[in-house]
Amino acid sequence: MVVLAIGDVVGKTGCNFLRDRLPKLKRLKGIDVVIANGENSADGNGITKSTIDFLFASGVDVITTGNHAFRRKESYDLYDEYEYLIRPANYPDSTTPGHGMTILDMGKYRLAVINLMGNAFMEVSLECPFHTADKFIAKAKKENINIIIVDFHAEATGEKRAMGYYLDGRVSAMFGTHTHVQTADATILPNGTGYITDVGMTGTIHSVLGVKPEIIIRKFKEKLPQRFELATGECKMNAVLMELDEKSGKTFSIEAIEIR
Numbered sequence: 001m002v003v004l005a006i007g008d009v010v011g012k013t014g015c016n017f018l019r020d021r022l023p024k025l026k027r028l029k030g031i032d033v034v035i036a037n038g039e040n041s042a043d044g045n046g047i048t049k050s051t052i053d054f055l056f057a058s059g060v061d062v063i064t065t066g067n068h069a070f071r072r073k074e075s076y077d078l079y080d081e082y083e084y085l086i087r088p089a090n091y092p093d094s095t096t097p098g099h100g101m102t103i104l105d106m107g108k109y110r111l112a113v114i115n116l117m118g119n120a121f122m123e124v125s126l127e128c129p130f131h132t133a134d135k136f137i138a139k140a141k142k143e144n145i146n147i148i149i150v151d152f153h154a155e156a157t158g159e160k161r162a163m164g165y166y167l168d169g170r171v172s173a174m175f176g177t178h179t180h181v182q183t184a185d186a187t188i189l190p191n192g193t194g195y196i197t198d199v200g201m202t203g204t205i206h207s208v209l210g211v212k213p214e215i216i217i218r219k220f221k222e223k224l225p226q227r228f229e230l231a232t233g234e235c236k237m238n239a240v241l242m243e244l245d246e247k248s249g250k251t252f253s254i255e256a257i258e259i260r
Contacts, residue, residue, distance in 0.1 A: 001109065001246050002029060003149065005175045006036035006060070007182065007238040010203030010210030010230065011043045015051060017235040018202050019058040021259050026059055029241060033104065035113055037151060037177040037199075038085075039065035040210065044228060046071030049078055052085055062086070062102060064115045066153030066178055067122055070096075088117035088153060090132040101136050103143060109246050111147035111172075112140035116163075118154025118178075129154075130166055137170055146249035150174040157183075157197055164195040172249045173242050175199050180209040182238045186256040194251030200238025200258070207231030236260050 004025070009018055018036070025031065038060075041051035045068045055063055062084045069087040070076065079087055079098025089100020101114045114136045116129040133150070140148050148171040154160050160176040167174050169191025175198075176183070182200030189195050203210035208217075212231045219226045236258050243253035 001033065001147070001244045002031045003033045003035065003173070003242045003244060004029070004031045005149070005151070005173075005199055005240045005242070006034065007199035007201045008037045008040050008177055008180050009055065010040045010180070010201060013230050013232065013235060014201070014203035014210065015041055015054050015058070018055070018060075018237055021237050022059045025259060031241075032106065033062070033111065034060045035062045035064060035149065035151065036060045036202075037066065037153070038063040039068040039071075039153075042072065043230060047075050047078070048072060049074075052078060052082060056084070061104060062113045064113065064151040064153070064177070066115075066117055067124070086113065086115045088115050088126065089136050090116055090127040090129050092127070100132070101139065103140070103145065109147060110143070110145050111149060112143070112145045114140070114148065114150045114171075116150060116152045118152065118156060118159045118163075120154065120156035120159045122155055129163065133163070133167060147172050147244060147246065148249065152176050153178045155179065160197045164189060164193065164197075168193040168195075172244050173251050173254070175240055182256055182258065184256070186240055186254050188251050188254055192248070192250030194240075194242045194244075194254040196240050196254070196256055199240050199256075202237040203235060204231040205234050205236050205260075234260065
């Protein structure tokens, strides 16, 4: 089975570029499942019904999110409406809409996608992602699913690396999101788990995380809030391509890619 995980899709620019490039890539690489982080898919952060529908119609199978999952109040009900839209599992279930894991039934096989969020250097502190991972892996195993993929949305490299080794041999793959910069460490860990610290971003190349550089520079210099505007120009789609063994659930090939 071939799985493609796409880095944070930023705004209308990123959504349009994904739609333009993804169908051809799926045919070329024989991709079975596409997972994309969509928490920035709406202009100005967050996610909306229109961007959810757009990503699904463009060939994405599962949309994951992160710290901007609930940036827009109008998105709250969408997490219960869409089965394949998930938010970090370590948000409190009692007060948070939606779910942190989804099971994709492909007929020949089923796979679970789990969304987690880190605590280091993030604006909110959630339930321990390590304990949450244990809980949701157990849920997936109870469903007799051995193909499990985790999007770990986190800031700190150390927290992501630690999670990778913590999950090694227990999940098929773990890919990091949030920093919008693709890391050069795509690998298969010792016990067969595919891993990359951060997949990267889908959006404008000459930008700061998809935003016009001058706005972010001004924010750092003046220490005042700024209205973010998406950068324009040449785009890229950062992703990681993984081949998984359907029986063992292990990764036997992983490659970080950049599509322009």
